[in-house]
Amino acid sequence: MAADTQTAFEPRKTPVQARAAFTVEAISEATIQVLLSLGADRLTTTRVAERAGVSVGTLYQYYPNKQSLLFAVLEDHLDKVTAAVEAACERGRHRPLLEMVREVVTRFVDAKMERADISMALYRIAAEVGGPALIKRAGQRQRKALEAMLQTAPDTNSPPDRFAIEMMCSAMGGAMRFVLEAGAPPAMVRKLREHLVLLCQWYMAGVTGGRP
Amino acid sequence: MAADTQTAFEPRKTPVQARAAFTVEAISEATIQVLLSLGADRLTTTRVAERAGVSVGTLYQYYPNKQSLLFAVLEDHLDKVTAAVEAACERGRHRPLLEMVREVVTRFVDAKMERADISMALYRIAAEVGGPALIKRAGQRQRKALEAMLQTAPDTNSPPDRFAIEMMCSAMGGAMRFVLEAGAPPAMVRKLREHLVLLCQWYMAGVTGGRP
DNA sequence: TAATTTTATGAACGATCCTTCAGTTTTGGA
DNA sequence: TCCAAAACTGAAGGATCGTTCATAAAATTA
Numbered sequence: 398m399a400a401d402t403q404t405a406f407e408p409r410k411t412p413v414q415a416r417a418a419f420t421v422e423a424i425s426e427a428t429i430q431v432l433l434s435l436g437a438d439r440l441t442t443t444r445v446a447e448r449a450g451v452s453v454g455t456l457y458q459y460y461p462n463k464q465s466l467l468f469a470v471l472e473d474h475l476d477k478v479t480a481a482v483e484a485a486c487e488r489g490r491h492r493p494l495l496e497m498v499r500e501v502v503t504r505f506v507d508a509k510m511e512r513a514d515i516s517m518a519l520y521r522i523a524a525e526v527g528g529p530a531l532i533k534r535a536g537q538r539q540r541k542a543l544e545a546m547l548q549t550a551p552d553t554n555s556p557p558d559r560f561a562i563e564m565m566c567s568a569m570g571g572a573m574r575f576v577l578e579a580g581a582p583p584a585m586v587r588k589l590r591e592h593l594v595l596l597c598q599w600y601m602a603g604v605t606g607g608r609p
Numbered sequence: 610m611a612a613d614t615q616t617a618f619e620p621r622k623t624p625v626q627a628r629a630a631f632t633v634e635a636i637s638e639a640t641i642q643v644l645l646s647l648g649a650d651r652l653t654t655t656r657v658a659e660r661a662g663v664s665v666g667t668l669y670q671y672y673p674n675k676q677s678l679l680f681a682v683l684e685d686h687l688d689k690v691t692a693a694v695e696a697a698c699e700r701g702r703h704r705p706l707l708e709m710v711r712e713v714v715t716r717f718v719d720a721k722m723e724r725a726d727i728s729m730a731l732y733r734i735a736a737e738v739g740g741p742a743l744i745k746r747a748g749q750r751q752r753k754a755l756e757a758m759l760q761t762a763p764d765t766n767s768p769p770d771r772f773a774i775e776m777m778c779s780a781m782g783g784a785m786r787f788v789l790e791a792g793a794p795p796a797m798v799r800k801l802r803e804h805l806v807l808l809c810q811w812y813m814a815g816v817t818g819g820r821p
Numbered sequence: 822t823a824a825t826t827t828t829a830t831g832a833a834c835g836a837t838c839c840t841t842c843a844g845t846t847t848t849g850g851a
Numbered sequence: 852t853c854c855a856a857a858a859c860t861g862a863a864g865g866a867t868c869g870t871t872c873a874t875a876a877a878a879t880t881a
Binding site for chain 4: 405453
């Protein structure tokens with residue numbers, strides 16, 4: 398069934414001319430905009446095509462069905478955020494624990510905010526078919542990178558266990574979501590970033606060394 | 610438009626006979642079960658009625674439309690959780706800061722877990738029409754209760770500001786969600802409760818008194 | 822028991838939507 | 852310039868779904 402999920406969402410045809418590449422990009426952007434302006438239940442293939450300036454038939458040349466539209470956008474965004482976290486984990490190796498945490502949290506918030514509109518749109522389809530699987534996979538990649546980094550911390554000999562890492566990640570995700578959905582202004586985002594760093598640092602310090 | 614949202618979701622008729630009361634309860638339960646087993650997009654009024662053991666017509670005698678089904682379940686659950694938090698805040702008044710936090714976090718986790726199935730089902734419709742408004746309202750009530758309690762803390766003279774309270778709430782909500790969606794066994798829930806208490810305590814201690 | 826109110830039924834209507842495909846237009850190379 | 856491949860069009864099929872309403876059954880009241 399995993400194979401079904403894969404193939405059912407794969408692109409039907411890859412664009413070879415520049416014109417087609419623009420079309421695919423336009424459809425992808427239109428998907429996000431329709432999702433944000435009308436919601437998931439009023440998102441129709443015809444509406445997305447209309448917004449993208451093409452006809453429905455064109456849409457179906459590159460996306461096999463409606464769900465693959467959402468699937469593609471979700472996958473792309475999760476990949477970018479995960480890549481940002483992995484890169485941060487790479488840079489953080491062998492640095493003090495608190496610096497590690499600061500690096501990762503900061504990059505995570507920035508990656509999410511870079512396309513805040515996509516982040517918000519995706520909260521609306523995260524529970525649809527294929528969504529949970531993708532999210533779970535991205536989460537595992539992120540936690541794996543985090544775990545590898547934390548084991549290189551020079552200032553603690555009992556690195557946080559898997560559960561603690563999951564706690565931190567989900568607390569981060571929850572706070573991020575709240576601020577996004579509150580339509581936060583830039584100043585609030587900066588404050589979120591600072592406080593999220595502190596929250597994660599205090600938690601990590603606590604679980605590694607008892608009360609700090 | 611707020612009035613429209615209200616009236617459009619209000620029950621059409623209130624049951625007077627015991628038979629009808631059972632019917633309404635059965636429809637409500639069936640809504641949750643269909644939501645969990647088939648997802649939000651495959652939830653149809655006919656299917657819910659079928660699962661409840663009644664006909665579609667009966668359903669429409671008590672619920673004016675499909676959305677009111679989801680709306681009613683969501684509202685009921687949020688009310689229960691919010692009431693639990695408010696009660697905890699009442700009990701926590703004038704006690705030390707860390708005890709306050711423990712009380713609230715513990716009660717929150719327990720209230721969510723009491724009907725874990727409903728909690729999970731609701732994540733799938735939280736973004737639908739009416740959902741965000743209800744959630745925002747419940748969040749405000751909870752934060753208000755928290756703020757009132759925290760101001761009575763005897764062991765700090767600079768109680769946490771609104772932003773810090775929101776941070777704590779959303780971190781709590783995020784971690785709760787993660788554990789629920791991971792299908793956590795009871796042992797993991799207990800660990801979550803402990804760690805969530807610690808995470809919130811450390812954060813609160815940090816923002817009130819600098820580094821603890 | 823007879824009358825009235827409450828509750829339940831489910832076929833049918835109207836509307837929306839996903840998806841296809843036969844035909845047209847555009848592109849890029851020979 | 853000409854042609855084959857690529858890209859695009861949009862009306863129409865087929866299916867699902869939300870909602871209604873005329874009718875019937877059950878419960879309550881007189």
